[in-house]
Amino acid sequence: MKIVEIREKTLPISSPIRNAYIDFSKMTLSLVAVITDVIRDGRPVVGYGFNSNGRYGQGNLMRERFIPRILQADPATLVNDTGTNLDPHKIWNCMFTNEKPGGHGERSVAIGTIDMAVWDAVAKIENKPLFRLLAERYNGGRFDRKVFVYAAGGYYHPGQDLNALKDEMRSYIDRGYTVVKKKIGGASLDEDLRRIDAILSVLGDGRKLAVDANGRFDMDTAIAYAKALSQYDLFWYEEAGDPLDFELQAMLRNYYDKPMATGENLFSMQDARNLIRYGGMRADRDWLQFDCALSYGLVEYLRTLEMLHQHGWSAERCIPHGGHQMSLNIAAGLGLGGNESYPDLFQPFGGFPDGVQVVDGYVTMPDLPGIGFEGKANLYSEMRALSS
Known part of the structure; x- marks a missing residue:
């Protein structure tokens, strides 16, 4: 062996x-x-x-x-x-x-x-499917056959007008997603609000929309966006400031009482612990986005989940960044709150095994050995080319 x-x-x-x-x-x-x-x-x-x-x-x-x-x-x-x-x-x-x-x-x-x-x-x-193995080793045999996923999109595309943006978001809803995400901070506040209003004219409910600033804002800008976004009942306001600016994140809770999310650019249990200690995150409403593929892998992620438990956080408040099948298996096997999904981007690495559909915001885990890469033909062809 x-x-x-x-x-x-x-x-x-x-x-x-x-x-x-x-x-x-x-x-x-x-x-x-x-x-x-x-x-x-x-x-x-x-x-x-x-x-x-x-x-x-x-x-x-x-x-x-x-x-x-x-x-x-x-x-x-x-x-x-x-x-x-x-x-x-x-x-x-x-x-x-x-x-x-x-x-x-x-x-x-x-x-x-x-x-x-x-x-x-x-x-x-x-x-065994990885999610079953993880459930047996670390979760008392319990796993979730169905996992919540949201559609990450809403990037700034060259030449994309508001009608095209609405069409993009409508396509995610048509494919079974119930929550979608758009980027903010790459345009003026007024322009971003127009983009949000356009998307909500399609979604009809702010709780179906998450927004993501990708760590762009300084304190004043983060607060200005927080005040403006408070008029909407959004799924979350994500990564307003630099990932390691825990003071900024903690300050935002004074201006934004709705759900926030961050953590995708914290790459160790220790950094995640500092966010929990000093970032003002609220275990009853906020979301944590640690991505095992960027943060030393599942071995470290297990340490992070144990740290969260010690600090009174449920694994259900974790929805990892990345949109890959590894985190999807972790979510199913260890009881996370869901996983990010890229329906159209970063192919062939994003998405699910062939035939897996999103239904009412959830995917059903197939019984494929390992992570399940072999079930996604265009991805597995790249993998086979490397290992053959």
């Missing part, structure tokens, strides 16, 4: 869109294949992983540090006590060998991507 090879490839997920902070015209990600010596149906069991959009491919870090550490380790130190499967926690510890604490920048993305592939392999070796 061992890992025989780890392959990485940087792939483009470019798109002519922008949010309040960046454009995606040159966006990339890393695709990873963890190849084991376990043979099923005449082929090695391979685990796959990739990092979420918004952070670029991490191939250099993987090739220079993290992949060599795994492959140079004694294989016996990377498996469970019975020697029947890989141990993601031991592999994580191996990757983090000789790394100083703090500075949770791009290395958290590199480790998180490999960690995803390891968990995919572990669940496949046990011939």
